[in-house]
Amino acid sequence: MLNAKMELIAEKIVKRFVHFLVLKNISFKVSSGSAIAITGPNGSGKTTLVKILCNLMAPTRGQVVYQNNSQKINREDIFQYIGLVGPYLQLYQELSAQENIDFFARMRNLKNYSARVKQLMELFNLSGREHDAVKTYSSGMQQRLKYVCALIHEPEVLFVDEPRSNLDQAGIEAVYSILQEQKKDKILVISTNDQEDLTLADQIIRVGVA
Amino acid sequence: MKQIWLIFLKDIQQEFKTRYAINAIMLFAIVTLSAVSFSIGAYTATTRVLAALFWIILFFSSMSGLSHIFIREEETQTADTLKLVARPSSIYLGKFFFNLILLILLEVILIPLFIAIMNFKVVSFQIFLLTMFIGNFGLAGGGTMVAAIISKASTKGALFTVLSFPILLPVLISGISATRKAAESVKLMDAQNELQALLAYGVIIIVASILLFDFVWNE
Numbered sequence: 084m085l086n087a088k089m090e091l092i093a094e095k096i097v098k099r100f101v102h103f104l105v106l107k108n109i110s111f112k113v114s115s116g117s118a119i120a121i122t123g124p125n126g127s128g129k130t131t132l133v134k135i136l137c138n139l140m141a142p143t144r145g146q147v148v149y150q151n152n153s154q155k156i157n158r159e160d161i162f163q164y165i166g167l168v169g170p171y172l173q174l175y176q177e178l179s180a181q182e183n184i185d186f187f188a189r190m191r192n193l194k195n196y197s198a199r200v201k202q203l204m205e206l207f208n209l210s211g212r213e214h215d216a217v218k219t220y221s222s223g224m225q226q227r228l229k230y231v232c233a234l235i236h237e238p239e240v241l242f243v244d245e246p247r248s249n250l251d252q253a254g255i256e257a258v259y260s261i262l263q264e265q266k267k268d269k270i271l272v273i274s275t276n277d278q279e280d281l282t283l284a285d286q287i288i289r290v291g292v293a
Numbered sequence: 294m295k296q297i298w299l300i301f302l303k304d305i306q307q308e309f310k311t312r313y314a315i316n317a318i319m320l321f322a323i324v325t326l327s328a329v330s331f332s333i334g335a336y337t338a339t340t341r342v343l344a345a346l347f348w349i350i351l352f353f354s355s356m357s358g359l360s361h362i363f364i365r366e367e368e369t370q371t372a373d374t375l376k377l378v379a380r381p382s383s384i385y386l387g388k389f390f391f392n393l394i395l396l397i398l399l400e401v402i403l404i405p406l407f408i409a410i411m412n413f414k415v416v417s418f419q420i421f422l423l424t425m426f427i428g429n430f431g432l433a434g435g436g437t438m439v440a441a442i443i444s445k446a447s448t449k450g451a452l453f454t455v456l457s458f459p460i461l462l463p464v465l466i467s468g469i470s471a472t473r474k475a476a477e478s479v480k481l482m483d484a485q486n487e488l489q490a491l492l493a494y495g496v497i498i499i500v501a502s503i504l505l506f507d508f509v510w511n512e
Contacts, residue, residue: 158379
């Protein structure tokens with residue numbers, strides 16, 4: 084997947100929950116080496132849009148297209164290219180951090196990932212806690228571990244919903260270093276209301292704004 | 294295949310640590326068997342009645358645990374995490390194999406207890422074991438699909454049994470009939486129709502579930 088030219092294209096995305104129209108004709112295109120931010124007031128549909136982009140939710144109308152070197156990626160294979168960190172994504176609480184990492188890495192067909200995991204665990208200051216059950220982690224540590232799980236496969240497209248949530252200053256700095264690195268040659272999609280996060284973006288999509 | 298195996302292993306690991314589903318179905322089976330045994334008392338039930346009682350205990354015991362596999366993913370908010378890394382068909386089959394193992398464990402405990410307590414005499418173990426083996430595929434296949442459907446509902450527990458009953462009725466009817474024949478006949482050919490019906494139902498429900506699971510799982 085290295086040196087691939089990825090494109091994420093949203094075409095006239097509409098999402099309606101019964102009679103409530105959440106997203107109306109959202110269209111954009113983002114390519115490797117750039118970042119896009121999704122912003123808007125609470126309840127405006129930021130998370131809904133992220134879920135649609137990640138293939139976790141179907142849009143009412145419109146479509147999301149992923150292209151790798153101009154070749155459309157099948158919907159079923161998108162998971163190999165994306166990573167997502169969000170407050171609504173939880174890890175398996177009964178399993179240890181290492182068991183969670185192994186599960187997500189093997190599901191993505193990774194083989195030699197121990198060096199990458201070691202590097203990420205050190206970056207997020209989780210070294211030494213690999214064999215503890217996730218339920219013994221604080222909310223901030225769980226948030227850090229979510230980043231580790233989302234980054235093991237070096238995703239071509241990284242989605243981060245509320246990048247600062249539950250993190251202390253050291254955690255925010257670690258996340259920022261990752262986000263800066265991601266936008267250099269891959270795609271970064273941030274959903275946020277924080278003005279500082281918006282400075283990372285090359286494009287800003289405002290949802291819930293008439 | 295690798296994803297199916299990994300999801301199955303992950304569920305086994307989780308179950309090994311919580312023992313929720315296995316405890317639920319085992320306790321339900323033992324309590325129901327005891328209640329039935331006390332209710333019947335000294336009355337000698339016919340093989341027809343005993344076969345029906347066996348399948349009723351098996352059905353309701355399995356209903357108390359089979360749905361847990363998807364409800365756990367929804368309640369702990371890991372369903373989206375799983376969706377993000379796995380193909381829908383792999384998720385269905387991984388969960389199906391977990392439920393199949395759960396049913397086999399239930400039967401390993403339930404069958405000897407039922408035979409001993411209810412004085413159920415099996416004449417043809419060949420028919421009986423084949424009925425259990427093939428019937429498990431239908432029960433686990435249908436139960437896993439219904440579990441995925443109800444996992445997003447608010448009244449999960451009650452809905453699972455109510456929705457499963459009509460879907461799994463062909464397994465119950467054929468299973469009861471084949472179990473009765475296992476207690477009356479020694480010829481495999483005598484239960485041929487029931488075994489064929491169980492096999493056909495198992496194949497149809499599993500293939501249909503694999504094809505439809507994407508729509509159920511992704512809204």
